[in-house]
Amino acid sequence: MNDQHVAVVIPAKDESATIAATVRSARSISGVDLVIVVDDGSADDTGRVARGAGAGVLTHPRNKGKAAAMMSGALAVHNREISSADTSKPPRALLFIDADLGDTAAETAPLTEPVVAGRADMTIAVLPRQSTDGGGFGLVVGLARRGIAELSGFTATQPLSGMRCLTRAAYDAAQPFAAGWGVETAMTIDLVSAGFRVREVECALQHRVTGRDLRAQLHRAAQYRDVWRALAVRRMSARRRAPRQSIGSKRTHGKENS
């Protein structure tokens, strides 16, 4: 690994049961020299536990959703870098991980290597079959996968996977993130469409599998809504771009002929 370092950003809401193990495990990844937890309006003591495990902690006094927590975390990394005495260091790559990975968080290490080595602009973790039963019906996953393919041509194995490592140029190009649960779907579309190199990487991760009770179904409904919105916005701007391009090409054509 070269002298490029990696900052881990962990959006976390009510994750006091797993956040300490996740932070400790993430800190053990080679090249990681900063772990930021964004406590996204938790009702439990996620922030205190994360601090105790060695993370820098930022608190949203009120819940703002996963995408907003990710952006707050990235901004905190940026602020640390610009206020650091050593401004000659390259900006860190950003490794976003979920708070529920526990001891398996270190298994996101393979995401960093292609980004740090300059072979990819964004890597996305592909998880193995989970040891806990549960999981959905494929509705949200299917919506996201089809939308990504339609709008960018990219075939996403696990389109909702939130474990992602990005260069800072890729992060900047993906701003602003789509709200809430639409963030991953939108990020993949926006980066692939802009010509960034996006790779999927298998990682031996285990996380909390969403069940099938009422709360879980409400969670899926919110995921569906956010992914649908992210796709609708991108379909609209693709349509807006298309006529402008043809108007633009007609104008150019007219000029050439005059």
Ligand SMILES: O=c1ccn([C@@H]2O[C@H](COP(=O)(O)OP(=O)(O)O[C@H]3O[C@H](CO)[C@@H](O)[C@H](O)[C@H]3O)[C@@H](O)[C@H]2O)c(=O)[nH]1
């Ligand atoms: O308002 C919220 C809700 C959740 N989280 C955190 O976001 C992460 C992912 O939440 P989780 O409940 O584990 O989501 P899943 O249902 O497992 O979501 C899957 O699908 C999401 C997209 O819909 C991705 O963001 C996740 O990475 C992916 O694991 C966790 O660290 C949460 O603590 C927040 O920061 N704010």
Ligand SMILES: O=C(O)[C@H](O)COP(=O)(O)O
């Ligand atoms: O449990 C899941 O994998 C997510 O909540 C997505 O649900 P889905 O499988 O119904 O798309």
